[in-house]
Amino acid sequence: MNINLKRPLAFIDLETTGTDVVQDRIVQIAVLKAFPDGTEDVKQVKINPTIPIPLSASKVHGIYDEDVIDSPTFSQIALYFAKYIDDSDIAGYNSNKFDIPLLIAEFFRAGIDFSLEGRSIIDVQTIFHKMEPRNLKAAYKFYCNKDLVGAHDAENDIRATYEVFKAQLQQYENVPYEDNDGSISYPIQNNLESLSSFTPINLLDPTNRVIYDDEQREIFNFGKHKGKTLLQVFSKDDPGYYDWMMKGDFSVFTKKAIKKVWESIHQ
Structure with missing residues (x-):
């Protein structure tokens, strides 16, 4: 069907160095511009983020440092894209929480005050989640x-959860699943070990403030030291960070994780 447009609608998607809208940078931008007459135009470009692309991010979008070493920086193409979408409303998928805030931050770093005022902003993911709710009911x-019936009564909810779980096993057992790397597996098996691997929890710190890297070292997953090992920060870069965190509003899991590393340094 044709979308009823009064002016162009620019669908925006970003591939980035990570998911922190403050610290991370764009490595690819694509804009599909839909016009009121039904025509479309697409612009896309890879971008040198000027910071290393973490391997974890490259595994998701397939863009590595060597792929963008000769690409323009965002500041070099910022004015072009700002003008390209200046006449447009804006849409995307999870764009209200991620793509738009990060894009505005990149514009700001490039010296462009791109305003969202007066535009219609559409997040396709929000429509999906609201129209197809992912709650227990x-x-x-x-x-x-x-x-x-009787949702939010603990016994009713847990019995429903049990029935849903059994139905999932019946529906998805031996059904192929494709991950972000394109690998195919069959994770839904009638054994708890396989299912637990498919629904992982960070036992080190379920709040994900502290995670393990590929070498099983504890690293920060937030803030100014994101991506650094706790050992490096506490022993060299910023020893006072430990006291700040222990006094801060962090979960008992986070504090237990950092305390273990701190005590290993000061044995």
Whole structure:
């Protein structure tokens, strides 16, 4: 169907060095501009982010440092894209939480005050989540074809969860799953070890403030030291960071994780 447009609608997608809208940078931008007459135009370019692209991010989007070494920086193409979408409303997928804030931050660093005022902003993911809710009531209806009566009563909810789980096993067992790397696996098996691997939890710190890197070293997953090992920060870069965190509003899991590393340094 044709979209009822009064002016162009620019769909924006970014590939980036990570998911922190403050610290991370764009490595690729694509804009599909839909016009009121039904025509479309697409612009895309790879960008040198001027900082290293973490391997974890490259594994997701397939763009490595060597792929963008000769690409323009965002500041070199910022004015072009600002003008390209200046007449447009804006849309994307998860764009309200990520793509738009990061794009505005990149414009700001390039000296461009790009305003969102007066534009219609559409997040396709929000429409999806609101129209196809992913709560227990919706899951119970989808998998069991039953209406959840007495939702938010603990016993009713847990019985529904149990029924949904059994229905998932029946529906998805031995069904192929494709991950972000394009690898195919069959994770839904009638054994808890396989299912646990498919629904992982960070046992080190479930709040994900501290995670393990590929070498199983504890690293920060937030803030100014994101990506650095706790050992490096506490022993060399910023020893006072430990006291700040221990006094801060962090979970008991986070504090337990950093305390273990701190005590290993000061044994």
